[in-house]
Amino acid sequence: MAEPTNTPMPPSTPVPASTPRSESPAPPATSLTPNGTTAVMPMRFPPPPEGEGGAKRPIVLHIGDPTKYNPETHAEFSEMFEVIRPSAAERERSEFIKALKERRWGDFTAIFRPFWGTGGEMGRWDAELVDLLPDTVRVFASAGAGFDWADTKLLGERGIIYCNSGLAAAEAVADFAVAMIISTFRHLPWCMGAATLPHLLSRQSSSSSSADDAPARKAFQLCHAQATAASHNPRGHVLGLIGFGNIGQQIAAKLGHAAFGMRIAYYDVIRKSPSMEMTLGATFYGTLEELMKASDCVVLCTPASSDGKPLITADSLGHMRKGTRFVNIARGSLVNEDDLVAALEEGRVGAAALDVHADEPRVNPKLIEMAGLDGGGCYNGLPGRVMLTCHNAGGTVETHIGFEELSMRNIMAVLQGKEAITPVNMHLLKAKE
Numbered sequence: 001m002a003e004p005t006n007t008p009m010p011p012s013t014p015v016p017a018s019t020p021r022s023e024s025p026a027p028p029a030t031s032l033t034p035n036g037t038t039a040v041m042p043m044r045f046p047p048p049p050e051g052e053g054g055a056k057r058p059i060v061l062h063i064g065d066p067t068k069y070n071p072e073t074h075a076e077f078s079e080m081f082e083v084i085r086p087s088a089a090e091r092e093r094s095e096f097i098k099a100l101k102e103r104r105w106g107d108f109t110a111i112f113r114p115f116w117g118t119g120g121e122m123g124r125w126d127a128e129l130v131d132l133l134p135d136t137v138r139v140f141a142s143a144g145a146g147f148d149w150a151d152t153k154l155l156g157e158r159g160i161i162y163c164n165s166g167l168a169a170a171e172a173v174a175d176f177a178v179a180m181i182i183s184t185f186r187h188l189p190w191c192m193g194a195a196t197l198p199h200l201l202s203r204q205s206s207s208s209s210s211a212d213d214a215p216a217r218k219a220f221q222l223c224h225a226q227a228t229a230a231s232h233n234p235r236g237h238v239l240g241l242i243g244f245g246n247i248g249q250q251i252a253a254k255l256g257h258a259a260f261g262m263r264i265a266y267y268d269v270i271r272k273s274p275s276m277e278m279t280l281g282a283t284f285y286g287t288l289e290e291l292m293k294a295s296d297c298v299v300l301c302t303p304a305s306s307d308g309k310p311l312i313t314a315d316s317l318g319h320m321r322k323g324t325r326f327v328n329i330a331r332g333s334l335v336n337e338d339d340l341v342a343a344l345e346e347g348r349v350g351a352a353a354l355d356v357h358a359d360e361p362r363v364n365p366k367l368i369e370m371a372g373l374d375g376g377g378c379y380n381g382l383p384g385r386v387m388l389t390c391h392n393a394g395g396t397v398e399t400h401i402g403f404e405e406l407s408m409r410n411i412m413a414v415l416q417g418k419e420a421i422t423p424v425n426m427h428l429l430k431a432k433e
């Protein structure tokens with residue numbers, strides 16, 4: 001395992017022009033305040049024209065499940081707008097396209113997706129869908145921090161503001177990241193696997209209820225005896241955050257000097273203010289390479305690349321010191337999983353924790369093997385070094401409540417001619433005629 005290093009933090013380095021890396025809304029329309037909330041620069045549209053006699057309410061297309069929480073906001077929202085919710089069958093891509101061509105839902109002004117579990121049935125919002133939207137659409141407000149499933153550039157070119165809900169998910173994602181980071185220092189897959197899996201395996205291989213529990217006891221004792229030498233306290237180790245938006249900042253606050261005592265390092269295309277760096281005790285690295293070299297644990301907390309290319313490859317992994325830990329709570333497409341497997345085999349990556357996967361819902365079979373499930377927490381006689389979860393990081397009731405509320409508030413703001421709260425594509429926006 002990589003030991004804490006005394007690598008001096010570099011002085012301020014120029015920000016690279018490429019690789020935008022922050023899940024916070026893009027500049028120049030927005031910026032983050034030191035407490036992680038989003039400040040939005042003014043960019044207003046006039047409210048949509050009223051219908052004949054001024055009585056017609058603007059139509060909002062609600063995709064996915066009905067809202068479950070926030071009844072007061074929803075009452076206000078339904079009062080202001082005519083909310084139309086296509087059926088599950090209408091949300092399937094071919095039917096959705098047919099309905100858009102037929103103008104089945106009229107001249108709607110907003111798209112509302114309050115929950116990420118449903119509402120994505122029509123697939124990627126690419127030119128095939130976006131080109132069919134009526135000119136009246138002004139805002140698309142959705143659940144989710146990530147927006148890799150929507151072409152926000154194209155939406156902007158059509159004059160449609162895309163608002164994500166990253167603010168609502170940030171705390172849940174950061175909490176989950178903390179658990180995963182600790183796991184890479186304490187080998188939780190091994191500890192949990194050794195306590196449970198040998199029992200399951202021996203039960204499966206024995207038909208009698210009195211299965212031989214000797215292998216299970218052995219796995220327990222082995223793990224109890226050996227995990228100590230492989231485990232470390234996070235304190236004093238360098239936590240390298242790739243992306244320093246809301247999520248990265250919250251991880252820093254939870255694991256930094258005031259709590260777990262980790263030394264916070266970050267790489268982002270936008271260097272944060274000196275006061276934010278001081279508050280969070282964070283040191284800026286001007287290149288990914290420098291950050292990878294300096295870190296004891298690297299965490300990806302940045303949106304998917306717009307070109308879909310991975311950021312974690314043999315090349316970037318090659319800059320890590322032997323035994324560095326790696327955590328991904330961002331997007332699977334950011335990681336070349338074959339290269340990660342090779343780095344784990346080589347020991348360059350000492351332990352990994354992945355909530356997101358390149359080909360969801362499929363999980364890389366080699367990574368599953370490395371989690372040590374078959375060997376009672378061990379893989380090839382070594383501790384299971386990979387923690388794998390099912391894209392759970394942001395999934396809490398509180399996140400869901402926040403997704404609904406924020407999406408409704410974004411639509412209410414834009415359609416009333418006010419500023420959007422969490423837009424991500426303002427810098428790409430073409431104003432409506």
Ligand SMILES: O=C(O)C(=O)CO
Nearest residue numbers: 144145146169393394
């Ligand atoms: O909000 C999102 O997009 C997430 O994937 C959180 O885990």
